[in-house]
Amino acid sequence: MGTLVFLCLGPLLWAVQLTLIYGPQSSLCAYGIGTGQGGSNLLVAGLILIVSALCMGLAAAALLRPGAAYELATGTRPSGETWPFLTWVMRALAALSLLAMLYAGLGALLLPACAQLR
């Protein structure tokens, strides 16, 4: 089970990022925070960017140090003939997730926080 978590670290971080940017953004907008043009707008955008940066940083770390990530996920040291394959898949997934997280964070730079824009 731990190995599966290790394998999917990248996408899991992506899921965390999506939850942490979509959830607060919708809730804040529902409460009218962020509907203005100035500071509150920046608050939401800033929150999104910080969360994105954090998750991307973690994914990058896993990408660079798969051994450490494995120990973190399973509590054991990597072994077995499948290890190279697992590392490769994990890194590729992390890379794809980095792209996906970048895409998701991009919106905050280009769009106002809460407007419907219709």
Place this chain on the structure above:
Amino acid sequence: MAERERDSSDRSGYLRRLGEAVLVVLGVLLLGGTLFIWSGVYNIGASRDHFGIVTWLIAQLRDQSVNASAQGVDVPDLSDPGLAMLGAEHYRSGCAACHGVPGEPLNPVFTSMLPAPPDLYHAASDYEAAELFTIIHHGLKYTGMPAWPAIERADEVWPVVAFLLKVHREGPQVYDATLAEGQVDEPGTGRIAFENCVRCHGDDETDLIDDLVPRLEGQSAAYLARALTEYRDGTRPSGMMQPIAHEMSDDEIAELAEYYAGLTALAPASDLQGEDVEAGRQIFMNGVPETGVPACASCHMGANPQFPLLAGQPAAYLMGQLQLWRNGIRAETGYGAIMATVAQRLTPEQAQAVSLYLSWLPLPRDGGDGP
């Protein structure tokens, strides 16, 4: 393993032989039956009774069938005395011809039927209320017992059931007692005079026989004439009113409608207070726009004589009619179709509220002001 296989082959061989035997028996029966019918040897005349065994079999078939159909019939409260009286009135015009006056001998013409119509004084000891309802509603094949003329109007059957139960409970003299109040006519025959309407619907002196019956006095002549014409054409179903309207000519209908339209309505006797009917008043005056219910007042305040006046009608009658509309039973006429649409948008609670309000509301006299 091998033993089991032989077992099963024995069994299948036995089954095969059984199947052949069954086929032979069926063939013989079929052939014999055909010959019997073709020969014409069976006497179909009503002068001779069935063989005892056949009578018994038919009775079994009848009772089992009635019993089965009666399952799932919910018996309403039949204790309202007006209900039995209404049933008695229908009995007189619809049933008495064959079944006679309870407790008295039948007309010999009808005793020569096979089977002879039973004296209904005992009916309630042979059948339960739900079974009586089934028999009256659907009739009985091969006996001459007809189904209810408007089969969708199951609600009209219960007064007759109530009457039969009452006859059984209190004796045949009940029939005469209920009739004594109105003018007696020859049972089930002849022309229906105006007076006969009064027996159920009352007039400016006599009250309604029961809450299920509408008040006619003061109603617009155009509406009354239309109602009777619709009964006569069968577009407004009623097992009670259709046979009566069937006997009436256009002139009689017009005359009757004018007569009732000219009467002054009796004031409704209601112990309701204003606040009890406030919800109903809201619906009547303003409708329920959220659910698409228009204000009843926009049609039923007398501006257009084709729409009936509803003020002062008994609540039970109004609720019963709304229920008919909700079930699509009164949707066949142009006006009925409109009301059906509206009634279907009313919740049962709203229908009750507005009915209560109307039963409390005094009828506008001589075009007087409404509420």
Place this chain on the structure above:
Amino acid sequence: MSDAPHGTPRNDEFPNSLPRPEGELEALERAWEMPKGIRILTEINNNFVGPLYIAAAFLFFVLAGILALLMRTQLAFGDNDFIGQDLYNQLFTVHGTTMMFLFAVPVVEALGVMMLPQIMASRDLPYPRLSAFAIWAYIVGGLVFFSTIFYDLAPKGDWFMYPPLTLTEYSPGDNADFWLLGIGFIEISAIAGAIEIIVGVLRTRPPGMTLARMPIFAWGMLIFASMIVFAFPAVILATMLLEIERAFGWPFFTAELGGDALLWQHLFWFFGHPEVYIIFLPAAGLVSMMVPTMAQTPLVGYRLIVVALIATGFFSFGLWVHHMFTTGIPALSLAFFSAASMAVAIPSGIQVFSWIATIAAGRERLRMSVPSHFILGFLFIFTLGGLTGVMVAVVPFDFQAHDSYFVVAHFHYVLVGGMVFPLFATFYYWAPVISSRMLSERLGKWAFWLMFIGFNVTFFPMHITGLAGMPRRVWTYPGNMGWDLLNTISTIGAFTFATGVLVFIVDVALNFRFGLQGPRNPWNAGTLEFMPNGNYSMRSIPRVTSRDPVWDNPSLPEEIEQGRHYLPGTVTGGRETLVTSPIEAEPQYIMQMPQPSWTHVSAAVFTAGFFLLLTIKQVELSLTCGVIAVISFIAWGWQLDKPDKGMVDIGGGIRVPTYASGPQSHSWWAMVVLMLVAAALYASYFFSYLYLWTVSPEVWPPGGSPEPPPLLYPLGSAVLMVGGGIAIRWAGRRLPAEGARSFAAPAVLALAALLLAGALALEIYGHLGTGLSPTASSYGALVYMNAFLVAETVAATVVLCLFAAARQIRGHVDAVRRANFDNAALLYYYTSAQALFGLVLIHGFPRLIG
């Protein structure tokens, strides 16, 4: 069998030597013999239920297709009234529902159930009765659901059943209930199948088939099943909420009382979008199986494809708002989901180019057989569908395309292209595995070209029809809108497509009647599914050392058939299979498998009866069915968990146990997956709670509803549950020695069950005491919904605890044979954890915001 023409290789190369002992094969055959006569219905082996499952799913495909033809006929030209409004609305609802729930998911699951054991050289999947149960439930439930179209009882809220249209106010009658209960029930059967597939793929692979060597189809099925585990609970919760609102008026979706119509859309699409990929991924896996065979070369970019499958599985969960771009939520929220929709396109690109690369890598040119035709057709259609998919992922464009015929075209390109074409390729490719006969190449090509041309003629014009302004789900349209010609063309295409399917059906019918006996491995595939097999799957289980074992060792078929590899017979005397470790696939133990039985059949039929009779409000009959179903379940469960038969030799000097408990045991894995399902369901509820709060905080306490009961109530509940947990833990350490009986443990289990029920009762009693009503507001509804969800798991836990207690009393549970007890304990811990979380949410959150 044993008179193989080959010379005898050196015996020591193989785990088991020749000659095999007398009677070994016969014993194996006896163990796996199919029941005869009517008792064939009790069979649970994948060789029987798999084809049955596929046939049923295909039947629904044809039926739903016929509905589509009726609709196309109606739309052939403007102002047509061939089919009336009401029937048409039922038609497209049933068409969509049937295709999605009764065809697409089941047929893929069916392929998994049927083929995975062949591909993985296992005797059967780990829970054969569970899959047989799922299949019977699906067949009975599906047929009853579909037949509603004949009685004017079919739902007419479209396949996504948006409230408020589907609330009682706008959809009176039982029609919508048939959808809700029928489909909810079929989803449960899909989850049962998913559990089977996950544990099967992870635990019943042959020795040496590590994750890095697993055939792509197995990867596809693994991800498919995992996605079902997380996606389906959302729609199950949604259907529960809607049915409860319909039946009892708890206002989850009614805006005036604090509900929100969009809650349904969130929950539904959280399932609905992954659903598309749930359907597509296994099909992509199939293509990855067939392309290498047709090109006669190993798959290029295997690990990239694995990455693509996993990435798709994840990213597809981040797309659900993609279906809600026009609901008016903030543009930035839309941007997140537009981004995810873009991200998910990349894995599809990876797969497409991997297949192209594999085609290019072949020593010879691609073999142009029928499967290749369908695969190339798939590439064509799917690429186009993928491109329009990227188009609709761009938010502003979706404003125009959404709910128009453009979208109808798009998703038919993706679904028919992405799933139905690979499926037909598979039918032609794998037909020899089932019937040992080939389907006709000539008829197959006819079928392909008719389907391919018909498909494009039907759906390509719809892109234009949609942007020319024609919305979806309209039963007719004015003749002067300029849509007639396009629609006529589509209709002609639809009938062409149907003719292609008909040709296929004829081909299959002829195959069963006259098909030619084909060679053993007609396509010369490198994977194991074409190995000689009987009802027991393969005679012996080889050690796998590469991704294409048959190409590496052409004599593998003979070796397997001679019984030279692992487990050449039955070591426990009954049905059994080898369980291996999930990553490296090292042999761990022999799982003893159940025999055919009526229990799961009656459980399925009566469970279906329970739901469907409930729909038509036959409560007494329904409850009777429910009781019979529960009895069947218990009888079924009683026959499982066979006693330990000690260590056995499977060849090659490997000795493995015949019983496992704890994290090694397959039943532990199933329980864990089941808990994931329950957790996903509860997470959906958690989302709903917070979501409705953000929508309507005004109905929350203290302003809008009574304050929650005093803290004494939740604390009391918590103490009861924790107490039960401690008791179970204590009992777990003191199970009697092997073969002995003890009455302490069953007593503790019964007590724990009692405590759990008490905790639940206390919770409900507390809320009733505050005067909170579930019908007053969405807050009240949510509070009682929490109790309802807890009650469900509590009920399951209580039954399982009492079941374990009863088995203990009968002496079937002890310190060694303890799987029953462990499972009950595990579920108990889960249930109390979820309930504790619920207590914190329900009692803590209102205090936090108040």
Place this chain on the structure above:
Amino acid sequence: MMRRLILLLLILPALGGCAGSQSAFMPRGAEAERIDTLFWVMTIGGGIIFVGVIAITAVAMLGGARVRRALSSEPFINGAGIAFPSVVLTVLLVYGLLILGAGARTPPAGDGLRIAVSGELWWWRVTYTDAEGNTFDTANELHLPVGEPVAVELTSADVIHSFWAPNLAGKLDMIPGRTNTLTLTATQPGVTRGQCAEYCGGAHAFMSFHVVAQPREEFDAWMRQEAGPAVPPASEAAERGAALFLSAGCGACHAVRGTEATGTIGPDLTHIGARRSIGAGMLPNDAAAMRQWIVDNQHIKPENKMPAYEIFTEAELDDLSAYLEGLK
């Protein structure tokens, strides 16, 4: 030019009859124009990619050994399957978001005009409020001043509907309990058609409307006319019709401002005679259609909320339709 040519080829069949055009291919509003450009960029780009993929597949199958060898490696997959799409998708995503953001730059005109549209089963209630706060209802027809951004408030009275006038803008849903705002900027005068795009049960197929974009002066004149009460009946037949309208109870559901008819359940009929259709786009607006609608609306538009009125004589129907058609 090229673009128009492709367009013509693609939608030739769709151009057959354009009575009240309803098509995203013929943009007449600011948002629809932006989306149209986006559509063509993506279609042409997507077309090229599609042809490319097919061509590469063909080469992989039929090409020479060297080309095929070049195609059969992981680097090829990385390039064609990862790098290329990543670049294209990044560009497209940014472009899409910018187009989406463009909506923010068109704040509604400041003359205080407010338009609210409520979706009802199965018609559109349209409420105009002018700068002074005067308000009036109309139905199934939206009038807009050309060249000015106008905010339209979208709500629902029952189930979810979706407001879609493809020539002007993309669709936006109408959801019970929510108010969505859609900014419409008509760029050319003229009449276009729109339709409900979210399945709303029964007569969903018959829930259409017209959008009339007019120059400012015409629009103002229309507003003045529309805001006023109904014109009195102009003929004897119309007078009889007016009386019948009231006595038959029509006023319980329909309002005719200036008369006793004040119902709010169905569409406001004060200026019904001036509208383009009857029954939410079902029939052209003339006396014959009006008669037909009154008597036979349940066949014309099944399940609609108005009962069929089969109670009138032919003469009465003439009177009623004369009255209603006179309500200009």
